[in-house]
Amino acid sequence: MTQCWRLDDGRQTLVLGADQGRLAEVVYWGSRLPDQEDLTTLYAAHAIDVTGGMLDENPKLSICPEAAWSFPGQPGLIMRHGDGRPFLPKLSLEQVQQDGNSLSLTYCDQHNVLTYRARFAIDPTTHIIKASATVETSEPMYLHWLSAPVFPAPQLSDEMIDFAGRWCGEFQMNHTAWTPGARLRESRTGRTGHEHFPGLIVPLRGATNTSGQAYGFHYGWSGGHRMVAEELPDGRRQIQFGNAADTEGQAQTRFETGTLYATFSDDGLNGCATAFQRHLRDRIVTFPRPKTPRPVHYNCWEAVYFDHDLNTLKDIADRAAALGAERYVLDDGWFGTRDDDTSSLGDWQIDPRKYPDGLTPLVEHVKNLGMGFGLWFEPEMINPNSDTFRAHPDWVLGDDDQIVGRHQMVLNMALPDVQNYLFDSIANILSRHDIEYIKWDHNRVLPTPDAGQARGTYALLDRLRSAFPQVEIESCASGGGRIDFGILERTHRVWLSDSNDAVERLHIQHNAALFLPMAVTGSHVGPRTCHTSGRTLDIRFRAWVAAQRHMGFEMDPRELTAEEAEVLKDVTTWWKANREWMHSADILRLDSADPAMIAEQQLAADGAQFAVFAGKAATSDQIVPRPLRLTRLRPDAQYRIELVNRADVHNLSRGTVALTSGPMTVSGAYLMSHGLTLPWSFPERMWVIKGELA
Structure with missing residues (x-):
């Protein structure tokens, strides 16, 4: 018996079908089909031929391709029993739940050891399809790989577009030709990564930014991911996304993927871009004050670095406010004995040498200027030269002889004691000061990939959001190292890149717009001579590039000439006059x-x-x-x-x-x-x- 299901919005239809209770496969995904389309006929029409050199029946390219049925490519699930034996389930349909725009399919294996559930939902307004998968077992198992529900890739496509990058050079587009075999991208640094943003665009032949058909994918998970784009020997193509392989260190009875976001566009790459932009802005990010316009930021990092002096910071705040800033962010250097990056991470107490009366004098000065106050933290990291490390060396993730990065190690966020310590430390600062914003940094990779680290960070963020619902949080990881829809469920802004070079930013912002709207994308006017590239650029260019996104300043305002200050004020005034409609605009x-x-x-x-x-x-x-x-x-x-x-x-x-x-x-x-x-x-x-x- 053949069973079929469909999900529709105004521009696309997704059809899944299965025979004899086997795992479903996507038999159609593309332009909206007529309501009266016979789905059983589509399922039959989807079958491909068999000829010499093939099995007598083609293994299904299902939503979780099964190795037990001789699937010739990357399977959707790879597991081992607790004793190390491979586990090769054959799944049969147990339950279907369809409610309007959502579909859930539940399967069990032949021995009732494993239950697999795939969930799909389509948003008729944003045109985003959400898909995720869960596996539950009756005995503890080791997981090597679990893909989110698998989508086919189109045949009339000559290339795929994915995204690489580096520090100060994020969102570089790779155009890779489809060829037999698999293209594998994997982020194993324990965060989303500068190097492997979890996104993919598959354009059909002739598609451009503004015309043609394209398919878009984004995997919303912050702890490292794997992408497989594979062309099988028979020509079929599959797209798989999941958590990075082997990131679950212990045998468990339940595993779950992140959410895979997918969309079809008949309006070029921009159709994919606007779907992702709208869905992120309108469905995922929850702004504490949604009716308040996004404020112009001032961040003091590239003005003072670790050299904190109260009178200097007040003077800079005066100048920033005069330029049009509406939020002042005090960056790294306010805590412990933090005079450089070699010490004090983990010691989240205000430095009495720099702030003998605490942060209150600076906060009050900033508030009296009409600006909100923000503060930098790097909660997941610790310096070996810190009181916290000396008291709790067992809190560190990884081996004692690991390679440190930027003189720091990583706290094991899966430990409840670590989460409690960080919550108490941050909550103590927030409850004693009028702070509306946190810049949350993450400046080194993990010593080993560990999914528990991301889950622990999510739990801490969720707890802080619940306790301080009016505080906004920015996701920064050496710039753009942790940007994905998973972290943005818990934060409100991303620091797109540590580069304030407007030439580099122009490219980075342009490519990131395939996924990110203006409202969450921080962009600052940097110094006259950029600290990360050495390039000297005119204030007009720097200001207008920042005005393309959520605008801010990150330079020493004392360096500005009178003419430069006037230009910056004029551009800022223009941005403020247009920011409300730009907040909900499509970036094309x-x-x-x-x-x-x-x-x-x-x-x-x-x-x-x-x-x-x-x-x-x-x-x-x-x-x-x-x-x-x-x-x-x-x-x-x-x-x-x-x-x-x-x-x-x-x-x-x-x-x-x-x-x-x-x-x-x-x-x-x-x-x-x-x-x-x-x-x-x-x-x-x-x-x-x-x-x-x-």
Whole structure:
């Protein structure tokens, strides 16, 4: 007997089917099917042929491909008995629960030792499919690998796009051709990782940012993950995501994957991007004050580093407030005897040498300036040179002779004593001061991957969120080392990169927009000469790049000239005037005819206004800019277009470009078919265009 199930939203349909109670497989995923489609016929039509050199029946590419049925590729489950013997279950359907937009399928093995459950849910508004899997056993087992429910990859795709990176160089896009065999990406550092962001885009042939079909995936788990994108010998393709292999150190009776988020787009890569952006912003992140606009940040790290002096910090706060900052974040160096990065991590008591009267004088000064106060912590880490380590060396994760990183080791977050100590220490600071924000850092990799570490961190964050519901938390891990939807269920902002170099940020932000909305993506105006790259950049470029996301400053404001300060105030004022509609806007990557131009269009939720940020990252091959085509506008509507930073036009721009002389009104059809004609500029400059329905 064949059984089939479907989940739909306005643009996509997911159909699963199974025969004789076997594990279900995805038999269709793509554009919305008619309501009257015969799913049993689809299941039959999905079957592929058998010929020479093959088994007499094709093993199913199911939601958990089974090694026991001779599946020729990566199986979805690899387990061992407690005594080390391989366990190869054959699963049969036990229960189906379907309720509107959700589906749960429960299976048991032939000996009733294992129960496997797959869950699917589709969001009709954001167009995101959520999928996860759970395994329960009647005896303790060792888990090597458990995939979230497996999706097929399309045949009319020539490449996959995944994401690599490094410190100060996150979200680098890899374009890899489909070939027979498997592409495996695995983060084994114990956190999401700069190196292997858990995302994948599979475009169909000819897809661009703004047109064509594409499939998107993101795995929402912070403790290390594995991705397998495999083409089988018969041509079928599968996508698997799960926790990094062998990260459950003990035999257990229950294992669960993180949530796999997936979506189909018929609107290019932007269709995947807007689905992820909206779902994260509107379904996952829970802002303590959702009706309050995102505040402009000031972070003191690159101004003072560890050299904390109360009068200096007050002076910097005065200057930051005058520039337009609304939240002041005191970074590393306020606790223990923390004069550099060699000591005191774990000693979360205020340093009486630097703050003889505690943090209260600085907090009150900042509050009197009209700014909120934020504070830096790195709770999961400990220095061997700390009172806490000397008292509790048994709290450290890993061997005594492990390689330290940045003079620090890692606390074992799975230990209840560690969680209790950290909760009490942080709660003591928060309860005694008017603190609205925590920058939560994670500056080294784990000595060994351990899923219990991520679960312990989640538990601590959940406990703090419950006790201090009005405190916002930023996820920082040497910049972008822990960015995923799992950590963002518990935090409200990510520090996208430790690089404040606007050229590098332009690329990082552009690629991260495939998953992250403006509201959670921190971006700061750095020093005139960047501390991580040595590059010197104009304040206009630095300011406008930061204004693309959740804006802030992270430099010593005492270095600013009067002109630079005025530019920064002007850009900040513009950002504040537009941040409310930009908060819920879609970030759309534009297809630029000039590779030197990195451009995006932020389109308001109601379509009534937009902003285009056209950043010139390098020197163009041609003399003058090529037209820049926009997207998702109403073809028959008229738009009033204005170059926001018209004053930045250089005298070497000597032509009669219409945008340089004032606003103009043109149709959406023109803007999408021909595009904007921009004035000439030097590299490392940004044009900002505001558009509104006329």
